[in-house]
Amino acid sequence: MKRVIKKVAVLGSGVMGSRIACHFAGVGLQVLLLDIVPKDLPADAKPAQRNKIVNDALQAAVKSNPSPLYTKDALKRISTGNFDDNMKDIATYDWVIEVVVERLDIKQQVYEKVEQFRKPGTLITSNTSGIPINLLSKGRSDDFRKHFCGTHFFNPPRYLRLLEIIPTRETDPEIIDFLMHYGDLHLGKTTVLAKDTPAFIANRIGVFGIMSIFNNMEKLGLTIDEVDALTGPLIGRPKSATFRTADVVGIDTLVNVAKGVAQNCPDDEARAVFAIPAWLETMVNNKWLGDKTGQGFFQKRKSAGGEKEIDVLDLKTLEYGPRQKPKFASVEAAKPVEDLKQRLKMLAAGQDKAAEFLRHFHYALFSYISHRIPEISDELYRIDDAMMAGFGWEIGAFESWDTLGVARSTEALKAAGYTVAPWVEEMLQKGNTSFYKIEHGKRLYYDVASQTYKPVPGGDAFIILNHHKEKTVWKNSNASLVDIGDDVVALQWNTKMNSIGSEVLEALNKSIGIAEEKFKGLVIANDGPNFSAGANVGMIFMFAVEQEYDELDMAIRLFQNSMMRVRYSAVPIVVAPHGLTLGGGCEMNLHADKVYAAAETYIGLVELGVGLIPGGGGTKEFVLRAGDEMHEDEPETITLKNRFFNIATAKVATSGFEAYELGILRKGHDEVVLNQGRRIAEAKNAVIEMYNQGYTMPVQRKDVKVLGRSALGALYAGIHAMWRGNYATDHDALVARKLAYVMCGGDLSEQSLVSEQYLLDLEREAFLSLCGERKTLERIQGVLKTGKPVRN
Template sequence: MKRTIKKVAVLGSGVMGSRIACHFAGTGVQVLLLDIVPKEAVESTKPAERNKIVNDALQAAIKSSPSPVYHKNVVKNITTGNFDDNLPQIAQYDWVIEVVVERLDIKQSLYQKVEQYRKPGALITSNTSGIPIHMLSEGRSEDFKKHFCGTHFFNPPRYLRLLEIIPTKDTDQEVVDFLMHYGDLFLGKTTVLAKDTPAFIANRIGVFGIMSIFNSMEKLGLSIDEVEALTGPLIGRPKSATFRTADVVGIDTLVNVAKGVGANCPNDEAKAVFAIPTWLEKLVENKWLGDKTGQGFFKKTKGAGGEKEILVLNLQTLEYEARKKPKFASVETAKPIDSLKQRLKLLVAGQDKAAEFLRHFHYALFSYISHRIPEISDELYRLDDAMEAGFGWEIGAFESWDVLGVADTVNKMETAGYTVAEWVKDMLHSGINTFYKVEAGKRLYYDMATKAYKPLPGGESFIILNNYKEKTVWKNGNASLFDIGDGVAALQWNTKMNTIGGEVLEAVNKSIALAEEKFKGLVIANDGANFSAGANVGMIFMFAVEQEYDELDMAIRQFQNTMMRVRYSSVPVVVAPHGLTLGGGCEMNLHADKICASAETYIGLVELGVGLIPGGGGTKEFTLRAADEMHEDEPETITLKNRFLSIATAKVATSAHEGFEMGILRKGHDEVIMNQARRIAEAKRSVIELYDSGYQTPIQRKDVKVLGRSALGALYAGINGMWRANYATDHDALVARKLAYVMCGGDLSEQSLVSEQYLLDLEREAFLSLSGERKTLERIQGVLKTGRPVRN
């Protein structure tokens, strides 16, 4: 059947329910959010009193940080109510999601009521993380069971991309297929098909990993600070590492899941790992449960001088103490290596206690995942997908095993006393030595059932540029141009935070030249954590400190000319940003023919923060767009002022949707891609579409309306007011005046039409003059040292 989702009812408005409701609202569907009537309002007839629980929960969610919504306006898509008065309304809804307390009797009681009103064929799913899915639907009708399954979102639903789909034996296959597709395309999720086993996939593997770490650290005598240093970004895991993750999730939740696996998985060969250590039981007993109670493995406090301080728990004494920065020789050697895969090899090969811990950490993990196939999933890639999307792992466990060498690691594991599932040994005996391989740009995985490689699902919908290395057309030290098929080329670069320096600019120019010669067009994107943190400010700082202003002038010209090359190439250039897209990264997007942005794109012109103005065409482009937006119904300065303030306040959109509001993305032209993994494929499709529709090179503008002295006076007055009210420092005011001067076209006596190049020249001159300011250099130095500009 053809199924569409226009209305979703969410039953339960707790932390998960309210945020699931917000995420659905952000995708444009109508949401009904219901919860119980407060005990004190049972006799009341006032909706405000009867809906107090749900309304308070929704307001708390909206005010929480990070925001659960892409844009504040989406909240209007949510209607609230209560189970007693509003449950009959679900008869109009296409999908009902239950997110109430984790008790089987309460859930089944609610389902009994739901079945009275739910329309036949409507989806009904549960967000449970601990109750077997098949038990929830016991006693329900055949139609209910056919359309029922688990849909396990991870918290926070907007940001954690995992959605586990858990069918029962009664779930219709059409329902499973629909949810897998809908979650991917419309909710932006990595949808993972899981079996109805305790803790499903991600929590089963994730909690094993944490409990295994607890065991290893006790044996090796490591502290919490030492384990945190070893199990975070160093090995491709989030900054929250192990113990901070436990504090965020809730130590009681961790213990409950571990106990649940221990009790419900009698045949788990590693069942003993899930036994709760005495010190962990003590934390639960003390109600030191993490963030929810204000202390857990870590505790925030105030030092003697009133400054904030984070203390760490000593597991031997169960007392909090000052944090200590650990030092390990193997870590100091490996840390400077940017490549995670190379770093892992070096770390595991070390000879100190850190290396020993990481060897046991990986051996235990590899052993465990090998035994979970086919128990929790028939396909190994689903385990990796779940851990990457649900726990923020940079690469999955089977991929890590490939990195360290499957055959070599198996030998070392067995010598160290770890068992390996027979199917892995069979794979190696058949001459297959890796779980994954890449052929013709497609990633394949080893399938245990057929004992052969199969392509990962997704095909053309998910383009991973690193899979196209054999299709490299051109490269330099920091960037590569790939042929991604169908006449489209794709450029990516790999620098620290994907900053843009000389080699990247060279790559952009070369890629456009090659695309004009041999391809239909060019995609600019990358597989990293962020699109780009902007221009390489270290290079700017070096030129300025050494007073190499001719060199700096050339560098700015090169940046501007490259952005204009993006705008005025003879083939379409489409950019696919995600994550941080700041400064020069934003300027590249502003000049592209089209933007295919991940919903989670944080984009803006932030140069004012380091005492500069956007110098790669960003100031020019905002001025040009302001001119095009001016109309007779409002004073011309209003539009210009709004654009000016976006730059002057270094405003960053907190989602691609906000990027439209800021005028960085263009309505009816640029696209938001819900699933980040699809953005490059969508950008490729857009290149082909633009080319096939008869793409023509735009004509450089010479008719940009600038307002001159009249608008300049108004902007200067506003800047002076901010300075007098102490909202701006002396240097803030100086930089803002330079920005205003450029955006008004200079001190012109009247409104004029100018060219893009005229504005670029003004922009470059202002940028150069600010580069020589001592306070600008102090700000840049602050960024280089600490990652944050100083306020001076």
């Protein structure tokens, strides 16, 4: 049967339930969020009183940072109620998700009520992270059990991409197939099929990793600050590293999962690692549970000067003290290396205490994951997928093992007293030296059961550019153009924060030329954490400080001409952004034929923050779009004002969906892709479709509507009001006036039609003049030194 999900009921409005509801509303579904009625209410209590728990929980979720909603309007799709008055309403819903407290008896009471009203065939799933799924469905009807399974989201559901699907012995296989597909395509999740074993996949491995770290840090005498410095971005893990992650998740949650594994996995060879250290038991008894109680491994306080400071716990004394910045020779040597895999190799070869810790960290992890197959998963790639999507690892555990060398690491870990599962030894004996390999652009994984390599499923829908290196068409030191099949090429670059400098622009122009000559079209994307943080401001600063204004003028012209080349090429060009897409990175998207943006794309023109205006065609493009959007039913300056203030306040869309509201993405034209991994394949398909429809190169515009003095006066008045209200500094006001001048087409006496080149010239002149301002240079210098602009 064809199953369609239009309405979802979420039972339980705690931290997870409320945020799961927000995510479903964010992707466009109607959501009913229910919870219990407060105790001791009078018989005549009004609905607002009876729904107080659920309404308070939803409001707390909406106010949380980062937001669980893609846009504020999504909240309108959530209605609330309580189990007593509104459980009957689930009869019209397509999917019921239970997210109540982690107690079997309470969950079974909820299921009893659900069965009274749920229509046959409706999906019913649990978000439990610890209770066996087979136990939950015990005693329920045949239809309930057939349509029941575990759907374990990770917190926060919008941002962590993992969705574990855990079937029972009686779950209909069609339901599992549907949820695996639906979670991927419609919820943007990495859906991982997990077995009904304690803690499933991600928490089993993740909590082992944390407990193993606790053990090793004590042996080596490391502090919390030292461990977090070693287990964060340095090794491809999130900034929250180990102890900050524990505070966010909840130390009680961590302890409960660890105890659950120790109690329910008697055959786990590393069961002793899950024993709770005395200091951790003390923390739980003291209610030092992390963020939820205001203190955990870290504690916020105010200094004598009223500034916020963070203290860290000393695990020996259990007292808080100032944080210390650790220094290790091996770390200082490896830190500048951009490539994660090269950095891991350098760290593993180090000779200090940090390197020793990281070696044991990896040995313990490699040993443990080898023994978990086939216990928690039959396929090793599922473990890697779960850890990357659920814990934010940049590469998976088996991929890390490949990076450090399977044979070499296996010998080293055995020499250090660890063990590996027999299948690893057998794999090596057969001459297979890695868990993954790339053949013809496809990623293969070692299948333990058949002792052969098989393609990782979904390869056609998930294009990873680094897997196409063998089909490199052209490259320079910072960028490469690869053939991704079907006569389409893709350009990616690898600079710090994927900034755009002269070599990237060279690659862009060269790639367009090659695509025009030999291919159907071009995709611009990358596999890194972010699409691009914008133009190389270091180069701009150098030219400006040395007063090399001719060089700077040439650089700006090159950037503008390159963006116009993206817009006016003989083949379709589609950009597939994700993560930070700022300044020049945003301008590239503004000029593309089409954009396929990941839902988690944070895009905007932020140049005002460094005392500049968008100088790569971004200002011109906003003027062009404003002119096209103006209509007779509104004062003409309204559309232009909105566009102006988006740039003047350096506004960044907090999601791909919000980018529509800011006018960066075009409604009905550009697309938002919920599953980030699919965006490049979607972009490629769009190139082929445009080519097959008979793509012709657009003609440069000479009819851009600008408003001249009438709008300029209105914008100047708005800038003055912001300056008088202390919302803008003197320099903010200066930059904003330059921006207004460009966006109005200059000091024209009346509304006029101008060319794109006319606006580009105005844009470039304003940009150049601002590069000569001392306060602009101070702002750029601040960004280069600290990553944050100076407010002057």
